[in-house]
Amino acid sequence: MSKEDLFRSIDHMYMSPAPHLTMEFQGGEPTLVPELIKEGILYSESKREQTGKSVTYVICTNSVNIPDHLLDFCSNYNVVFSTSLDGPEWLHNTNRGKSDSYQKVIAGIEKVRDAIGEYKVSALMTTSELSLDHPKEIIDAYRANKFNSIFIRSLNPYGLAKDNEDWPRYFDRFVEFYKIALDYIIEINKSGELFVEELTTMILKKILTPFPIGFVDLQSPSGIVNGVIVYNYDGYVYASDESRMLAENGDYKFRLGKITDNYESIFYGRRVQEVSRVWATEYIAGCSECAYLSICGADPVRNYSTQGDEYGFRPSSTLCKKNMSIINHIFHLLDTRREELMPIFQRWITGVE
Amino acid sequence: MCCQPPNNSNDLERNYIKNIKLIDSAPSTLPSIGITGGEPTLLGDKLFSLISHIKAKLPETEIHLLTNGRAFADITYAKKLKQCGTDNILLGIPLHSDCSIDHDYITQSKGSFDETMLGLYNLERCGFDVELRIVLNRITCQRLPQMANFIYRNLPFVRYVAFMGMEYTGYTIKNHDLVWIDPLDYKDQLETAVCELNRWGLNVSVFNLTHCVLNENLWKFAVKSISDWKNEYAEFCDECALKEKCCGLFATSRKQSKGLQPIKVILCE
Numbered sequence: 101m102s103k104e105d106l107f108r109s110i111d112h113m114y115m116s117p118a119p120h121l122t123m124e125f126q127g128g129e130p131t132l133v134p135e136l137i138k139e140g141i142l143y144s145e146s147k148r149e150q151t152g153k154s155v156t157y158v159i160c161t162n163s164v165n166i167p168d169h170l171l172d173f174c175s176n177y178n179v180v181f182s183t184s185l186d187g188p189e190w191l192h193n194t195n196r197g198k199s200d201s202y203q204k205v206i207a208g209i210e211k212v213r214d215a216i217g218e219y220k221v222s223a224l225m226t227t228s229e230l231s232l233d234h235p236k237e238i239i240d241a242y243r244a245n246k247f248n249s250i251f252i253r254s255l256n257p258y259g260l261a262k263d264n265e266d267w268p269r270y271f272d273r274f275v276e277f278y279k280i281a282l283d284y285i286i287e288i289n290k291s292g293e294l295f296v297e298e299l300t301t302m303i304l305k306k307i308l309t310p311f312p313i314g315f316v317d318l319q320s321p322s323g324i325v326n327g328v329i330v331y332n333y334d335g336y337v338y339a340s341d342e343s344r345m346l347a348e349n350g351d352y353k354f355r356l357g358k359i360t361d362n363y364e365s366i367f368y369g370r371r372v373q374e375v376s377r378v379w380a381t382e383y384i385a386g387c388s389e390c391a392y393l394s395i396c397g398a399d400p401v402r403n404y405s406t407q408g409d410e411y412g413f414r415p416s417s418t419l420c421k422k423n424m425s426i427i428n429h430i431f432h433l434l435d436t437r438r439e440e441l442m443p444i445f446q447r448w449i450t451g452v453e
Numbered sequence: 454m455c456c457q458p459p460n461n462s463n464d465l466e467r468n469y470i471k472n473i474k475l476i477d478s479a480p481s482t483l484p485s486i487g488i489t490g491g492e493p494t495l496l497g498d499k500l501f502s503l504i505s506h507i508k509a510k511l512p513e514t515e516i517h518l519l520t521n522g523r524a525f526a527d528i529t530y531a532k533k534l535k536q537c538g539t540d541n542i543l544l545g546i547p548l549h550s551d552c553s554i555d556h557d558y559i560t561q562s563k564g565s566f567d568e569t570m571l572g573l574y575n576l577e578r579c580g581f582d583v584e585l586r587i588v589l590n591r592i593t594c595q596r597l598p599q600m601a602n603f604i605y606r607n608l609p610f611v612r613y614v615a616f617m618g619m620e621y622t623g624y625t626i627k628n629h630d631l632v633w634i635d636p637l638d639y640k641d642q643l644e645t646a647v648c649e650l651n652r653w654g655l656n657v658s659v660f661n662l663t664h665c666v667l668n669e670n671l672w673k674f675a676v677k678s679i680s681d682w683k684n685e686y687a688e689f690c691d692e693c694a695l696k697e698k699c700c701g702l703f704a705t706s707r708k709q710s711k712g713l714q715p716i717k718v719i720l721c722e
Binding site: 309310442443452 | 605606609652653654
């Protein structure tokens with residue numbers, strides 16, 4: 101990405117009405133251009149001081165080669181690192197198709213922790229088909245590496261992952277995987293160790309509290325544009341991460357404009373107006389009459405990429421089936437094991453031990 | 454609720470002058486000053502001149518204002534309080550039920566629930582600290598767990614939540630059959646409500662109830678809340694291992710719980 105595009109994107113970011121902003125550097129591998137990250141953060145900081153907004157910076161990295169000078173720089177600002185950890189060594193390396201990826205990631209995580217702080221690095225798990233048979237091993241690998249939470253999340257049928265052959269079967273297996281993982285995590289918490297499952301916590305927060313969550317996938321109106329926007333290295337603006345993945349495969353359906361366009365023509369432009377007609381659960385068939393309307397979210401990009409149109413068709417939607425199964429399961433737990441589980445769930449939500 | 458004891462004469466002007474004099478004669482080190490009633494917001498704008506006077510004379514003193522909160526349903530009234538310039542103020546506001554009909558029945562004033570709720574939102578909007586007060590009586594105590602849920606879902610911003618045992622005097626005696634209940638008879642509902650709010654991270658306390666009428670789980674929430682001039686202990690309290698931590702009794706209450714008894718053995722925590 102050019103410096104001009106980077107600064108122009110940051111200008112847009114500060115035009116957003118939101119008081120709290122998150123600026124996430126994605127790649128490829130952003131740490132390959134550390135100077136650009138630094139310039140971006142410095143430019144943003146100058147605007148932050150003028151506007152009084154709060155900003156969190158996230159660097160999404162494979163953790164393999166984070167330069168020392170970048171870590172030194174980051175320790176002065178509100179920067180967190182996000183990396184990928186799929187579970188135990190053999191599983192992580194098999195998923196990544198490399199023999200030494202795990203060692204490098206773990207070393208990178210430790211390096212960030214030493215340089216800028218214990219809780220400044222988080223990990224995301226990719227649940228491959230192979231992962232589905234090993235929920236406990238994955239959770240134990242997170243615990244062994246001193247993480248006190250995990251985000252059990254399924255693959256999205258985008259980008260490279262689109263080659264997976266049998267998605268309905270994958271999601272059925274994923275739901276079983278989720279249930280076993282959650283049960284195991286609950287047992288860990290009952291033994292006195294605080295260990296949080298993030299997806300459950302977000303859904304519980306929607307069910308039990310008056311507070312909103314920032315998770316793009318479970319929002320209505322949709323998280324795209326309203327909660328996230330992607331400024332891409334190709335000079336264009338996309339509705340979401342997934343929209344950018346589609347573009348990588350030659351489909352520019354969710355390209356909203358050029359980075360050089362003005363703010364209004366992107367955020368209130370024709371393309372956003374079109375998508376806004378299908379981006380709320382309140383007014384799309386199969387969602388508008390669903391009991392979980394306020395808990396679930398609308399996802400036009402996902403509908404488009406899996407079903408061929410933005411509106412989507414709920415009866416055959418794997419997303420709908422997966423979310424329904426998971427929310428059902430959480431209500432089932434609240435219904436049958438309330439006394440036992442509420443203290444644990446409340447601790448996850450409040451973060452108070 | 455009401456002033457204790459009830460008073461029908463118009464004493465506003467006389468008391469106002471008297472209060473100004475009291476403020477003028479108070480030491481500057483006074484930690485806290487309570488403004489109560491009746492209903493202090495019935496003073497209208499005079500309440501603000503009183504508060505401004507305290508702010509000028511006793512800038513370090515914390516003000517504890519007890520009000521039903523209804524006047525603050527008018528946002529301009531809340532903003533006027535803000536203009537008094539004191540950040541050192543805590544508003545104690547009673548909420549009697551999560552159910553508007555029950556709340557309005559207890560206040561004997563239709564629409565008071567809606568006004569108090571709106572008042573609470575306006576006060577939060579202006580950045581005030583609020584202590585929500587739940588007076589425990591026969592009518593409201595059956596829904597305490599639901600009340601806790603209502604508070605968390607609708608008023609999670611309040612600074613404190615206080616569950617308050619009732620003083621058996623004034624209108625309580627007159628309405629004995631309707632409102633009096635022995636704390637022993639609601640101790641489980643109270644425990645559920647307090648523990649629920651505590652787990653949600655709210656700052657919860659139990660006022661005016663002795664340790665011996667509370668489930669042991671609630672002892673750590675019980676505070677010494679009774680004003681010294683009307684606080685007493687029973688003779689057998691001398692035998693109680695928790696007397697020092699306990700709020701004791703209202704000397705003014707003409708009826709006490711059947712559960713009063715010295716606690717002799719403290720189990721290890």
